[in-house]
Amino acid sequence: NAGVTQTPKFQVLKTGQSMTLQCAQDMNHEYMSWYRQDPGMGLRLIHYSVGAGITDQGEVPNGYNVSRSTTEDFPLRLLSAAPSQTSVYFCASRYRASNTEAFFGQGTRLTVV
Amino acid sequence: AQSVTQLGSHVSVSEGALVLLRCNYSSSVPPYLFWYVQYPNQGLQLLLKYTTGATLVKGINGFEAEFKKSETSFHLTKPSAHMSDAAEYFCAVSPAGGNQGGKLIFGQGTELSVKP
Numbered sequence: 001n002a003g004v005t006q007t008p009k010f011q012v013l014k015t016g017q018s019m020t021l022q023c024a025q026d027m028n029h030e031y032m033s034w035y036r037q038d039p040g041m042g043l044r045l046i047h048y049s050v051g052a053g054i055t056d057q058g059e060v061p062n063g064y065n066v067s068r069s070t071t072e073d074f075p076l077r078l079l080s081a082a083p084s085q086t087s088v089y090f091c092a093s094r095y096r097a098s099n100t101e102a103f104f105g106q107g108t109r110l111t112v113v
Numbered sequence: 114a115q116s117v118t119q120l121g122s123h124v125s126v127s128e129g130a131l132v133l134l135r136c137n138y139s140s141s142v143p144p145y146l147f148w149y150v151q152y153p154n155q156g157l158q159l160l161l162k163y164t165t166g167a168t169l170v171k172g173i174n175g176f177e178a179e180f181k182k183s184e185t186s187f188h189l190t191k192p193s194a195h196m197s198d199a200a201e202y203f204c205a206v207s208p209a210g211g212n213q214g215g216k217l218i219f220g221q222g223t224e225l226s227v228k229p
Contacts, residue, residue: 042117107154
C-alpha cells in the first residue's frame, strides 16, 4: 500500500498563477482533508470531505477550491496564488470514525513569489 | 468551538532526561485525543491516541500520555530522551460523536531538542 500520496513535493508559483495539488489514497478511506502548516500555528484545516461528492470548508478555506469525484482522490486548487499562501500543505485521510488515526502524505512545500 | 493548547513552542532536554510535553484542550464533551510526531521534512506520524478505556496510553518509541478529564489535559511523557526523539510534536483532538467530518484540530506544536 502506498498510503497517502501527494504531488508535487515542491512548487514555486508566481503571484496570480493557479495550480492543483494532488492527493490520492489507496486505503478506501471516506474522510479526506487538506491542512496547511505554518510556523507557530500548527496545522490548520482548509477543506475536508466525508465521501465522494461531499466537501466542506475548514478553518482557512479562502483562496482554495476542492472537489471529490472519487473516493481515492482529493485535489486542492489554488485559484490565484498569493504570497500568503506560501506554506507546507498536507493531505490526510482516515476511516469514517472520529476515534481512528489519520494518515498523512509527505507534504507539498509551496512558495509563492 | 474546540481548541488545543500546547504549552511551550520549544522544549530542550538533555539526553537521558525526562521528556514532558504539555497539551490541554477545551471541549464540553471529552474528545478523542492524539499525539503526532513530525520529523524534519516529513509528514505526521501517529505516536499514540486515547479514545476510551485506560487513561494511560502507551505509544511508539517509549512515549506515553495520560488523559485527565478533570484537568482537560493529555500530556506526553518519555522517561529518558534519546537524540532520535528530536522532532516536532503535535497534540490533536477529534470531536466525539455526530458527523464532524473526520476533522482533527491541532495544537500549535512543540519542537523538542535533545542535547548530548
